[in-house]
Amino acid sequence: MKANYARVLIDRSIRRELDYAIPESFAEKIGIGSRVRVPFRDKAALATVVAVLEESGASGIRPIEALVGDKPALSAKLLELARWMAAYYCCSIETVMRSLLPQVIRKAEVGWKKQLFVRRGRAASAEEIEKLRKRAPRQAELLEAVAQLHEPKLAADLLRETSLDNQTLRALEKRGFVELREEAVERDPHADEQFVPTTNLVLNSEQATALAAIEKALEAPAKAKPFLLHGVTGSGKTEIYLQAIRWALNNGKTAIVLVPEISLTPQTVERFKARFAEAQDMVAVLHSHLSEGERHDEWHKIQSGRARIVVGARSAIFAPLENLGLIVVDEEHETSYKQEEAPRYHARDVAVVRGKLEGCVVLLGTATPSLESYFNATRGKYQLLNLTQRVDDNQMPLIRVVDLRQEKRKAKSLTIIGDKLHTAIIARLEKREQTILFLNRRGFSTSLLCSACGEARECPNCSVALTFHRTASRLSCHLCGHTAAVPKKCPACHEDALIYSGFGTEKVEAHVMHLFPKAEVRRMDADSMTRKDAYRETLRAFRAGKIDILVGTQMIAKGLHFPNVTLVGIINADLALHLPDFRAGERTFQLLTQVAGRAGRGETPGEVFVQTFTPFSPSIQFARHHDFTGYFEQELEFRERCDFPPFRHAVLLTVRSAHEGRAKFSAETIARRLREALPAEFILGEPTPAPLEKLQGQFRFHILMRGEAIVRLSRLVRETLDKLPMPEDVIASVDVDPYQLL
Ligand code: ADP
Ligand code: ZN
Secondary structure, rough: OOOOEEEEEEEEOOEEEEEEEEEEEOOOOOOOEEEEEEEEOOOOEEEEEEEEEEOOOOOOOOEEEEEEOOOOOOHHHHHHHHHHHHHHHOOOOOHHHHHOOOOHHHOOOOOOOOEEEEEEEEOHHHHHHHHHHHOOOOHHHHHHHHHOOOOEEEHHHHHHHHHHHHHHHHHHOOOOOOOEEEEEOOOOOOOOOOOOOOOOOOOOOHHHHHHHHHHHHHHHHHHHEEEEEEEOOOOOHHHHHHHHHHHHOOOOOOOEEOOHHHOHHHHHHHHHHHHOOOOOOEEEEEEEOHHHHHHHHHHHHHHHHOOOOEOOOOOHHHHHOOOOOEEEEEEOOHHHHEOOOOOOOOOHHHHHHHHHHOOEEEEEEOOOOOHHHHHHHHHHEEEEEEEOOOOOHOOOEEEEEEEEHHHHHHOOOOOOOHHHHHHHHHHHHHOOOOOEOOOOOOOEOOEEEOOOOOOOOOOOOOOOEEEEEEOOEEEOOOOOOOEEOOOOOOOOOOOOOOOEOOOOHHHHHHHHHHHHOOOEEEEEOOOOOOOOHHHHHHHHHHOOOOOOOOEEOHHEEEEEEEEEEEEEEEEOOOOOOOOOOOOHHHHHHHHHHHHHHHOOOOOOOEEEEEEEOOOOOOHHHHOOOOOOHHHHHHHHHHHHHHOOOOEEEEEEEEEEOHHHHHHHHHHHHHHHHHHHHOOOOOOOOOOEEEEEEOOOOOOEEEEEEEEEOOHHHHHHHHHHHOOOOOOEEEEEEEEOOOOOOO
């Protein structure tokens, strides 16, 4: 077939594929997945080739203007994945493409970092040198240094070593004595780090059994089901990933490892870089803190085939690796795998689909499986692998539940650190062991109330109270970022009766410093970690034993491994439990188990204190007894009774507008149309104000749908919305398999 025409997807949501003629000059290079620049209306637009055709029935075909990059940016399989995502997640394929290709690759603006290299030019005669010495001694000096060069040298280095300037160098270039050339160099975010190479550890018998099953699947991946590796914290899951990847590499395959953004710590990256240290470029790292330039370079490292392992956050699932042998999703239960803007995909579920398309093995690992995944394992869709023991047979930490109702009665006021936790901290300080205190809420006081009129300071844009931050000395909204000065008197009734109530990590830190003045206390949350390397630095200090007590939010709950931490205090376990969300119990169970997993990872067994007002809630009791299956069974019963996932898929439609009445009216109209469009097998909820009624100045209404045939439901919803144009100031968005129900 002769490649005459290319069918392309323009980078704009026009929901149509267009045909363009392929100029002779790059007919050889163009293929499915190539990026091109095409004329579109009266401008140029970037686009992706989705098919190459011999003939086209379209009229008025124009030629492609340019080819971007030598090699297709996407494989045919990734394009197929994009089509699946558009159908499943009820969005346009152009929207999917935005996530599939990093912006820096799509826009093709940031290129390689260019640096100036110096090499020797023509030889200078003795006469010329003599003349230079007299008239331009600095040029002569530089020329002498250049004469010593055997290979091109970075101009910047040469000038620094000789203490000479750029002008001198340019003068030499003019005379032809040096050649200057710009060359691309790669930005390596880990260039200044040294990795001590590690080798495979000898596995214990549970690990060996699990790895054997994975290797068998790697040998015959076409028939393999995804694995769910359920291993308690510290059971050696990562070691299994490392060895499975080694197997894949040895067999000419590549691998992707997804890690939640928050646990993509230097510690994690280091473990992968060190194990695969045989080539500098072997491991590429993708996460949201890379500069555009770094992202560009990492991406090309992957696309060119030099990097054969990609470790990254959510969007790394789209890494353009060829010959994919294994996809690992660590902490598969993490909700951060779900993208909260369109395309609203879940990276774990996309991983399973990509695995199927590529014919590779998918390995989901976690200490606290999501209900969905464990359900899939019990139904035989996934293959379950268990690690029940910690490596070195360390004991699981002892979890003690502290009833805050009693503490409150005793103390006659709100308790931050109860008596029992207090005593336990003192014991740790005496033994020079470390403590982690966890609270899932930032700030100092969670609200500022007027005791005269009862009014709380609310965000003008959102229906939540403003949080008081003492360091910044401002009130701030955690949803939209709005900040306000702290009023002296109540702005509503003008009484001097303002009181602070509730507390966040900032207050816990202050309180702990007050209780234990000799202890070194540090806080780790989004407020205290604004500087780029603050996170790394704090972790390093903590590991070196320079911090006694670390106070923090979920930032410290995940994946960290500190042998000297023998005590974990959960200041208030109820924060997640009372959210109007069917996953509230699941999240609490996971959080408690994960946070508890931070304790006693060394020789000394750990101790965990869980402070709560609801000591008998099932998620707390099951977590306390490390009883995942018990928890799973009772939670599953509840989900089945209510027709919630994993029994039915959910689709959440949100209608929002700055105008409350219009949002409500549109939601009601959509609901009416959906009632006509959806067959009885689907459950359609009434339009209701969202639990978070107002967000960023927009009033929000929800319509919740549920059903088993999710792709069909997605299509029906899309069709209904397409036929119903929204007023300009109303936006309807669709979330398939939603995690954010507020
Ligand atoms: P998980 O990922 O399940 O939390 P890790 O893989 O991080 O567990 O293992 C915890 C610690 O135990 C790590 O320091 C790791 O190097 C070590 N480890 C893992 N497997 C073994 C083994 N078979 N023998 C000795 N040490 C091991
Ligand atoms: Zn707000």
